[in-house]
Amino acid sequence: MRLLAEVFPVSFQKLPSLYAYRPVAEAGDFSLIGKLLYELHRAFPTGHWIWHREWILSDYRLEEAQKWEFLERLWQRQREVFSPLQNLELLPDWQGDDLARLEFLRRGMILQDLLTPKILLAQGQSFGVAKVLRWCELRPWVVEGRPSLSLSIRSYLVHKLDLWEFSQTSADLQGLVGLGVLAKDTFLEGRVGKVIGRLSDHRRRLISLSQEPWMQRFLERAGGEQWVVQIQTERYTYDYASGALYIHLRPRDFERFGLKSSLAWKALSMPVRLRIQLIGKVAALLKARGYLSDAYRSDTHPSCFPSLEELGLGRKVRLATGEEVEWGGTEMYSCIQRAGICGRSPFLSEEIRLGIVHFTRLSVKNFLYHLRQELKSFGIQSVLAFQTKLYTADFSKLEAFLERREDSHIFLYFLPRSSPLSQRNALLRLRYLTLQKSGGVPCVWVYPSGLRRRERLQDVVVAILVRTGHSLFRIQSEVGEVVVGLQRVFSPEWEGRRGYFLRAYSHEGVFLGYRLGVLEEGESWPALLGNWVERRIFVQVWGRLSQKERQEWEEFARPRGGDLLELMTKGAPRIYALRRGWVESPPLGAVFRISDTEAFWVSKTPPYGGTLAQPLWLRSEGGIERALRGMVPFCFLSGIRRFSSLPAPLLRGEEIGRLVEQGWKGGLGCQFPFWL
Structure with a gap:
């Protein structure tokens, strides 16, 4: 078996000579760069023009007379915009580096000439409004x-109407706030934060800010009645014309727009053979231009595809007796049962109180008896705090019921297989509702087929134990003494203040607690770490830190040390396995190593047969191999059979973000790792 990444070495042999120009403006005012690029494209269309770092790069050389004639024309026709611009200096000694050439090739030669936003390689299916x-x-x-x-x-699921067209179907502009959006030119993802005004009042400002020719042409021609909205991304905010935005239909939006989640997920998936065919067409086009060579493969670039053994990543965990066993083995449950659990939950002083909710009329008496006996075999006593029969998918009844049942430690929901509750969105809503109304109590659901299977009984036992904070075994993480998962979260109630959700574990996998914190003016996010900083800390971050957040970390870590790993769930190219002429999904744990500080890692199996899972994109200045050895053991903590796609300190981050956005205030009097 060989591994292949959809990453291609670049050749600069066919790249034309590049020229760098430095805009000279009063008080260093570069707010006009986007508009200047637009005018350069119009005046000299045979050249390609991009802004990179502090230069305008082009394959077109402006002679002095041409330059001054061009600038004079700008000053005469658009003096209010270009009056701060004093000169456009050619830098004769500019050499540039590979990154500058790479950006010019990508944004100038390829995206402007070959792959414009109007060229979508393949339209997927349409259904309903999507x-x-x-x-x-x-x-x-x-x-x-x-x-x-x-x-x-x-692959993106979008509304058939763009944001401007959709806004015309309702007089309620507030209904736009919170919608997911995609920019039509760059496919930037975000959500609508607020409506700013009409395009007629913001056209010149937006053109001056934009650096993409397609967007500049769009803004020049679009009707002035369009709404301008502020888009919030993970790290920044941007202003966009509503007609330049698709409505991005996220899982949370399926119910609002009447979409069946199973159809939506199926439509988004892409067979691996179709994926590699489409990439092959684009790669062939770029290879014919002399821009790319063959993709990285494990047989031609073996150092880019280190094995788990070479990385020192094993699956050994330590039981309460000190014995080391292979995590995920068929005998692991019985091994833990014989050895006993490694540690009781620090958040429980007595037995586990089980709350039972029946959505099915099947008898579960026998199942509950064996469940309590299994818990007892681990040394854990349990009591039935209550049992109630709802028999219906009426969430309002469940909501009223949960508000009166804060004395339970975990809820067991017995669900019918053929029910609206079995849908993915309904299950997510069930989890949200339980956490919101019970103050942070976790839940487990059981289907009729699980009532008669011992394996499912064992899974429920394990879920109850780990979600109430018990430690079944000890892991060995080589990085830090306390491992903290850091995630940005948002709530409308915070009025623009930064919020974070933090989860802490010891380096052996013992759950220490979680915090939901909001920063006041002048505070930095490391202040939320509290007493966890008394020991050396390893922070695992959901997404990329902003420049400000990184500076705050560096100021915190400089005197006391610490390690930081950024995990991005989007943006990583996929990895393929080639076996006897067939293309298939790579093995779990496959790695594509970019550098000493960066890698892609396959952390999950694909959602459907014949498709590919999205790898994680990992970055750590302390060394990517060391960070992997510190992170991977935390993917064992969610159970004994299923390797979680993210480490426990970051698991279900997207769901938690949505929960906070809907008003969750954190655990009220209980601290259970409900995400496991």
């Missing part, structure tokens, strides 16, 4: 010192 868009995304990388480009097919 359609699927397939887009080829190019990202620059430096793989082991060599400039490279990744070609990835991204």
